[in-house]
Amino acid sequence: MPANSFNGFTEYGIGIGLRVPHYRHILAKKPVVDWFEIISENFMVDGGRPLEVLDAILEQYRVVQHGVAIYFGSADKLNREHLRRLKRLVKRTNTPWLSDHLCWGSVDGRYTHDLLPMPYTFAVARHTAEKIRAARDVLEVPICVENVSSYAEFHASEMEEWEFLSEVAELADCGILLDVNNIYVSSQNHRFNPYDYLNNIPHHRVGQIHIAGHSKFEKYILDTHDHPVLDPVWKMYAHAIKLVGKTATLLEWDDRIPSFDEVHNEALKANKFRDQQLAAAAV
């Protein structure tokens, strides 16, 4: 049973990000993994090794696409060439849904390759939602938008981040990829209660969850994805799944990537943790 209307894939369990250092191990050992999340842009190529690896993975595993460069929040129009290649990849992977970030990153055709925060205004929410709807019309696959971690806030903002996320998701009628680690990072950087965030988003729209590690610096926290998941994030994850129900979850580990087995063990830990939390909530 789906936990909510945007979450028809509750049995997807805990996924792992497909990363280059693990290719050989995965293809040779064929470990049991619920699903792999791929970075769409890494496979939006015309040929060669990336697509050969992807096709081999697709023979064995379920794959979900996660993008980093649609930039729904950029003032620029959607990049048609980007969408054309993305759609070609969607057809190849049969991804059940597709996610990208609630951010901007390009201006006048120049790319920052970053996930930059937006001013939380109603006008920006409308613009962003229109782009999400337009992308979905082209791609013909459900879209989930992910909250990003941020290090800056804007004077122009008219609402809290979770209100902005809710506004965009409602206007676009799209799903949410809830990144629990990103909420924690931003809550520490901007001094808000992360549980206010979790409690006040439309839970029925959460189609996927991300958990990851981060790095603490003297004056701020950086979303580095280079550590195991830390305790505050596990606690928030427990709270999140009580609110949204059983939801496909991805363990992110993108930098200083350890062995596949280490990442896999962390995913198995997440799986066990999720089931324990759901069982406890059901009692």
Added chain:
Amino acid sequence: MQRTMSSALFRPLTKRWRMQREWTDGRRMQEVAAEFIKPNDRLSSFERLEIYNRQYWFRVLDCMYDDYPGVRAIVGERKFTKLATAYLTRYPSDSYTLRDLGHRLEQFLRDEPEWSAPRQELAVNMARFEWAQVVAFDGPSKPAITPDDILGVSPAKLRLALQPYLSLLDLDYAVDDFLIAVTKRDSDVLRSEASNAMDSAPKIATRRKPVRMPKRKKVWLAVHRHDNSLFYKRLEPEAFQILSAIGQGATVEDACEKSIALSGRKRIDWAAEIKEWFNTWAALGWFCRRS
């Protein structure tokens, strides 16, 4: 707001990897940042914007560092940082993928020789070679022509195309040997893929043992892939001419005749030589149909 912020991000960092203190119009950067970014109890508007400015440069410089080890070895580690910074300042990324970040490097090195002096020509050769590897790695391919496909077609009428991932390079230095030596020296790390954060200065500050620079020498290279692995193959000059002419639309017969006519080499059994070349090229899947 997005134009202002991205302009701030694209501005190079100082020598100490900090954001510049002055804006383009001479105003204090603190003042400019404060116009659109809120400060908090720990960070000023300047410092918050600086996090993004640093992340941008750390990310793109790391990408250039990983993708152009040959150019880096030619100009030197420290000078490469300056070169890459100047390049990316003139040509910020115009693609959604970092794969394309260096696609105008050759042009930049030609236009602004001061960044690679006194080895500009060598650096241009290497930039061409390293970009060709990017293309060969994941460029498009077409179904390869088999001998059966062209059975009975006269060479005088036969026109073929070359695989889009195949690059033919006529070079003035043996940059292939040089890059092999550089790669052997460096046990390079894989670029991280999706992390949104860059928490340390780029790798460029590292000192490495220099590799002996290549001497001037004509080299003809085909950069290609086979079974999805990257290869570069040296060609005889006549073979290079034949392939280039075929790629430009000449018939197989014209390509061969013109190449042999221009050759200075004597006492060669050209028929046997050309047959062997074509057998090799066909086996490597380099020929495809013209669109």
